[in-house]
Amino acid sequence: MSLEKMWAKRIRAFERGGLTRRAWCAREGLSVSTLDYWRRRLRDAPTALVPVVVSDAPTAAKAIEISVAGMQLRVSSAVDADWLCRVLRGLH
Numbered sequence: 001m002s003l004e005k006m007w008a009k010r011i012r013a014f015e016r017g018g019l020t021r022r023a024w025c026a027r028e029g030l031s032v033s034t035l036d037y038w039r040r041r042l043r044d045a046p047t048a049l050v051p052v053v054v055s056d057a058p059t060a061a062k063a064i065e066i067s068v069a070g071m072q073l074r075v076s077s078a079v080d081a082d083w084l085c086r087v088l089r090g091l092h
Helices: 003-017 021-028 032-044 081-091
Strands: 063-068 071-076
Touching: 003 021, 003 032, 021 032, 071 081
Parallel strands: none
Antiparallel strands: 063 071
16 A cells, blocks of 8 residues: 555544544554644645546436545536535545
8 A cells, every 4th residue: 555545544534533633643653743744745636637428418317426535425417517626626
């Protein structure tokens, strides 16, 4: 597992854990500055783009389902594209 993937997993655990940075780092045996470094590094990393095909056919899906970092997001196919982009950036 690469360092980036390992730290992305750790950061997700921290963000879901409900502890302060200091308490989480003490429990994990890490320094707060190390956690902050990796949070910044991964937040500022370029995001890979994935091609999307949009169909106007009457059989097009009524909903869009997106999987990001182990989370799933399901929205109406009529969702505002700008809003969806902001949400996806926030998840990253």
